[in-house]
Amino acid sequence: MYESDRKTRVKLTTISKERSERIDWIKATLTDPSAELYEGWDKKKKKYDKSRRVAFVYEDYVVVISIQKPTHEGVMRAKFITAYCADNSLAKIRSSPRWSPNK
Secondary structure, eight states, X not given: OEEEOTTTOOEEEEXXXXXXXXXXXXXXXXXXXXXXXXXXXXXXXXXXXEEEXXXXXXXXXXXXXXXXXXXXXXXXXXXXXXXXXXXXXXXXXXXXXXXXXXX
16 A cells, blocks of 8 residues: 655555555455456556456546466466556546456
8 A cells, every 4th residue: 555656666665545545445346347347558568468457446446457377277366466546547548458358
């Protein structure tokens, strides 16, 4: 629940009250069947990554996860990447390809 300095992207050592207040929104966003789901952008490869899923439900609250390879039992797993208010980037996210578990 820390924030990064916008210029250096270095994590600050103080806990963000704003982010902490929204911690419950992560689970709600991930489990909401009406969440908008988009493919995430891989900055290093400069292309969309089907294994990254961006979801949002609550106005501008975004949760990004990385889909892992299924287990031997076929169970889908994911790794939490980040969650934040995307007030400046919603249009860009919505222009991304839709994410589908079947891709």
